[in-house]
Amino acid sequence: xxxxxxxxxxxxxxxxxxxxxxxxxxxxxxxxxxxxxxxxxxxxxxxxxxxxxxxxxxxxxxxxxxxxxxxxxxxxxxxxxxxxxxxxxxxxxxxxxxxxxxxxxxxxxxxxxxxxxxxxxxxxxxxxxxxxxxxxxxxxxxxxxxxxxxxxxxxxxxxxxxxxxxxxxxxxxxxxxxxxxxxxxxxxxxxxxxxxxxxxxxxxxxxxxxxxxxxxxxxxxxxxxxxxxxxxxxxxxxxxxxxxxxxxxxxxxxxxxxxxxxxxxxxxxxxxxxxxxxxxxxxxxxxxxxxxxxxxxxxxxxxxxxxxxxxxxxxxxxxxxxxxxxxxxxxxxxxxxxxxxxxxxxxxxxxxxxxxxxxxxxxxxxxxxxxxxxxxxxxxxxxxxxxxxxxxxxxxxxxxxxxxxxxxxxxxxxxxxx
Amino acid sequence: xxxxxxxxxxxxxxxxxxxxxxxxxxxxxxxxxxxxxxxxxxxxxxxxxxxxxxxxxxxxxxxxxxxxxxxxxxxxxxxxxxxxxxxxxxxxxxxxxxxxxxxxxxxxxxxxxxxxxxxxxxxxxxxxxxxxxxxxxxxxxxxxxxxxxxxxxxxxxxxxxxxxxxxxxxxxxxxxxxxxxxxxxxxxxxxxxxxxxxxxxxxxxxxxxxxxxxxxxxxxxxxxxxxxxxxxxxxxxxxxxxxxxxxxxxxxxxxxxxxxxxxxxxxxxxxxxxxxxxxxxxxxxxxxxxxxxxxxxxxxxxxxxxxxxxxxxxxxxxxxxxxxxxxxxxxxxxxxxxxxxxxxxxxxxxxxxxxxxxxxxxxxxxxxxxxxxxxxxxxxxxxxxxxxxxxxxxxxxxxxxxxxxxxxxxxxxxxxxx
Numbered sequence: 001x002x003x004x005x006x007x008x009x010x011x012x013x014x015x016x017x018x019x020x021x022x023x024x025x026x027x028x029x030x031x032x033x034x035x036x037x038x039x040x041x042x043x044x045x046x047x048x049x050x051x052x053x054x055x056x057x058x059x060x061x062x063x064x065x066x067x068x069x070x071x072x073x074x075x076x077x078x079x080x081x082x083x084x085x086x087x088x089x090x091x092x093x094x095x096x097x098x099x100x101x102x103x104x105x106x107x108x109x110x111x112x113x114x115x116x117x118x119x120x121x122x123x124x125x126x127x128x129x130x131x132x133x134x135x136x137x138x139x140x141x142x143x144x145x146x147x148x149x150x151x152x153x154x155x156x157x158x159x160x161x162x163x164x165x166x167x168x169x170x171x172x173x174x175x176x177x178x179x180x181x182x183x184x185x186x187x188x189x190x191x192x193x194x195x196x197x198x199x200x201x202x203x204x205x206x207x208x209x210x211x212x213x214x215x216x217x218x219x220x221x222x223x224x225x226x227x228x229x230x231x232x233x234x235x236x237x238x239x240x241x242x243x244x245x246x247x248x249x250x251x252x253x254x255x256x257x258x259x260x261x262x263x264x265x266x267x268x269x270x271x272x273x274x275x276x277x278x279x280x281x282x283x284x285x286x287x288x289x290x291x292x293x294x295x296x297x298x299x300x301x302x303x304x305x306x307x308x309x310x311x312x313x314x315x316x317x318x319x320x321x322x323x324x325x326x327x328x329x330x331x332x333x334x335x336x337x338x339x340x341x342x343x344x345x346x347x348x349x350x351x352x353x354x355x356x357x358x359x360x361x362x363x364x365x366x367x368x369x370x371x372x373x374x375x376x377x378x379x380x381x382x383x384x385x386x387x388x389x390x391x392x393x394x395x396x397x398x399x400x401x402x403x404x405x406x407x408x409x410x411x412x413x414x415x416x417x418x
Numbered sequence: 419x420x421x422x423x424x425x426x427x428x429x430x431x432x433x434x435x436x437x438x439x440x441x442x443x444x445x446x447x448x449x450x451x452x453x454x455x456x457x458x459x460x461x462x463x464x465x466x467x468x469x470x471x472x473x474x475x476x477x478x479x480x481x482x483x484x485x486x487x488x489x490x491x492x493x494x495x496x497x498x499x500x501x502x503x504x505x506x507x508x509x510x511x512x513x514x515x516x517x518x519x520x521x522x523x524x525x526x527x528x529x530x531x532x533x534x535x536x537x538x539x540x541x542x543x544x545x546x547x548x549x550x551x552x553x554x555x556x557x558x559x560x561x562x563x564x565x566x567x568x569x570x571x572x573x574x575x576x577x578x579x580x581x582x583x584x585x586x587x588x589x590x591x592x593x594x595x596x597x598x599x600x601x602x603x604x605x606x607x608x609x610x611x612x613x614x615x616x617x618x619x620x621x622x623x624x625x626x627x628x629x630x631x632x633x634x635x636x637x638x639x640x641x642x643x644x645x646x647x648x649x650x651x652x653x654x655x656x657x658x659x660x661x662x663x664x665x666x667x668x669x670x671x672x673x674x675x676x677x678x679x680x681x682x683x684x685x686x687x688x689x690x691x692x693x694x695x696x697x698x699x700x701x702x703x704x705x706x707x708x709x710x711x712x713x714x715x716x717x718x719x720x721x722x723x724x725x726x727x728x729x730x731x732x733x734x735x736x737x738x739x740x741x742x743x744x745x746x747x748x749x750x751x752x753x754x755x756x757x758x759x760x761x762x763x764x765x766x767x768x769x770x771x772x773x774x775x776x777x778x779x780x781x782x783x784x785x786x787x788x789x790x791x792x793x794x795x796x797x798x799x800x801x802x803x804x805x806x807x808x809x810x811x812x813x814x815x816x817x818x819x820x821x822x823x824x825x826x827x828x829x830x831x832x833x834x835x836x
Contacts, residue, residue: 016471016475053494057505065504066497068496069498075487078486079472079483079484079487083479083483086476098561145514
């Protein structure tokens with residue numbers, strides 16, 4: 001007997017029939033003797049439809065008004081899911097972000113949660129209700145409606161679980177759990193039963209899109225046990241994500257992922273004087289651009305070259321920043337490489353086992369895959385390769401580190417929305 | 419320089435192009451030097467679509483959840499209209515019922531407004547914003563979302579105008595104003611320039627559907643000048659609706675209307691003992707059924723018969739009530755007549771001019787229209803006729819009381835939603 005927070009994405013509530021399926025999964029948890037809070041996203045393509053409407057009104061919709069607009073999507077699905085649960089004879093009540101009191105900063109379209117009021121939630125739970133909460137949305141202390149941006153609904157669910165000190169937060173998706181890599185690339189991949197927050201975070205950062213890192217970070221911060229599980233196979237426990245301290249054993253490599261969304265930028269012939277890198281990356285940071293891999297090298301003529309990667313969606317603003325800086329930095333050329341992919345291996349056990357990096361480089365070399373850049377963290381090693389080699393690299397690394405299974409992974413439909 | 423509240427219905431904001439047309443009408447009023455608050459309904463068929471969705475989930479949707487669901491419709495249109503206004507270079511901000519503080523009773527699906535907070539509205543107005551408010555919705559002191567039921571958006575607009583002590587509330591519709599009768603029946607009908615609240619109320623009650631009586635009652639109560647005007651002809655001033663005390667002249671008959679939504683019920687052979695009528699109509703009132711016309715007559719055999727009319731939508735519950743009462747009342751038969759229409763003339767000047775009723779009866783008689791029941795009030799005379807005679811009755815009465823015009827009324831599209 002405890003509190004379970006469940007989260008269902010947009011594809012799970014895409015039509016009335018699917019909403020009834022979700023209602024059954026919710027009721028199942030209630031019948032297990034738990035109090036249930038269920039967080040849902042907007043139905044199917046509702047958000048896309050609303051964005052399209054706004055774009056028809058103006059090419060530059062105001063972000064406050066966009067939040068007002070988009071937050072209606074989740075309000076529709078919570079009302080319908082509450083009705084569906086009630087139609088099966090259970091007490092249910094829907095609550096939007098404002099009603100719960102999911103308090104956020106006043107940054108429209110990507111607000112962060114600063115507080116979740118639990119008094120109304122607790123009261124409705126004590127009255128025997130299943131609570132259906134609108135994900136992805138919040139309210140500022142001034143009563144302005146905000147949305148949480150990417151990964152918002154998962155983050156809503158985890159934050160509510162943290163606030164209610166829930167026993168667990170179950171993220172229902174189209175897949176059966178977390179796989180060591182994308183099953184569309186390596187069909188006979190192992191499903192992971194338990195993985196640490198830290199490993200999930202690294203996997204998410206390097207391109208695995210089962211969970212948005214933001215939700216995992218929140219779970220880690222408040223130590224909320226997360227379960228990624230299938231909407232279709234309710235008996236399957238999926239993958240449990242917990243703190244590394246709570247794990248008894250872990251593999252040296254828990255997962256392999258590739259990220260093809262990055263672009264490599266090389267500034268050549270920079271004068272070798274102090275402060276160049278600081279100026280460059282300081283300016284990019286000021287423009288809110290996250291830089292991923294960085295390599296600086298000294299050329300034979302005494303000039304420096306700096307190569308770094310940015311996310312494709314930050315490319316335009318990166319170029320604007322660089323053009324403005326070019327003269328000041330006295331840079332020679334700016335070279336762009338879009339045909340790259342970052343292939344990474346992640347594992348909390350890496351730190352105890354020397355030679356994992358060498359195994360990775362050797363495996364890639366044996367498969368004729370050239371490495372353009374390398375970066376490492378305590379539990380991750382990333383190699384930049386030609387985009388066309390990314391899938392082969394993943395296959396080779398899954399084999400190298402024993403992540404294959406004797407069975408094929410069962411993947412229904414698309415990967416979940418994050 | 420003052421405050422003008424404008425209201426646009428669902429057909430006026432049915433698509434992005436129409437939303438831009440509304441934006442222009444709003445900006446026009448702002449350019450006249452006024453502060454503007456604009457109240458809008460849900461886009462086009464949004465509400466119908468949402469109701470259909472709910473019915474697909476359950477045949478008996480909970481009214482609280484329906485309000486949660488339906489209130490999203492207006493929130494979409496306010497966001498889009500605010501964006502449209504901004505795209506023309508004006509400051510605008512949308513506010514839902516909760517954000518304004520349109521406080522209602524906690525009666526879902528037909529809540530009444532009990533208070534409108536003006537502090538946030540005033541603050542946003544002072545900051546130079548055009549305020550775009552969601553009609554039809556409110557919030558209880560507990561933060562529950564409510565909807566106002568039929569005529570809700572017009573009522574929202576009038577109530578906001580009253581709270582802000584606005585100079586005027588303009589209800590934009592598909593018609594050019596209030597006509598002395600439905601222009602689809604009498605094409606060469608006069609448009610009314612000025613009419614009193616009282617006359618509008620009687621006209622609405624007897625079947626004219628330009629404005630829902632609820633909004634007119636609110637306007638009357640707070641003495642808010644109302645203007646019904648065309649969304650298509652912004653230069654046309656439409657019809658001004660004000661208190662009868664403020665009117666200098668008024669016609670004996672301001673309008674003619676027919677209501678075909680009533681059903682006549684006759685209880686025959688009731689014993690002639692005191693309390694029968696009280697018991698009958700008391701029970702109907704307890705079941706929340708409004709009875710319109712009533713006639714009681716003594717038959718030659720010493721029994722009474724009571725005939726009355728109810729709205730078609732109350733018919734089923736009326737019959738349930740009557741079946742339960744039949745034995746107690748010792749009634750003979752219950753006779754039902756659905757083929758009836760109530761034709762009414764309305765005019766504040768009626769009270770000063772004797773003979774208007776006689777003129778009405780004579781005119782109907784000259785056109786071979788039989789009168790089944792009659793009821794009168796200070797400013798209204800209603801006659802129940804065969805349904806098939808309703809249109810002819812209207813034509814005859816418009817002619818009789820000089821309400822025809824030399825021009826045809828210009829009616830675009832459907833009559834407005836109420």
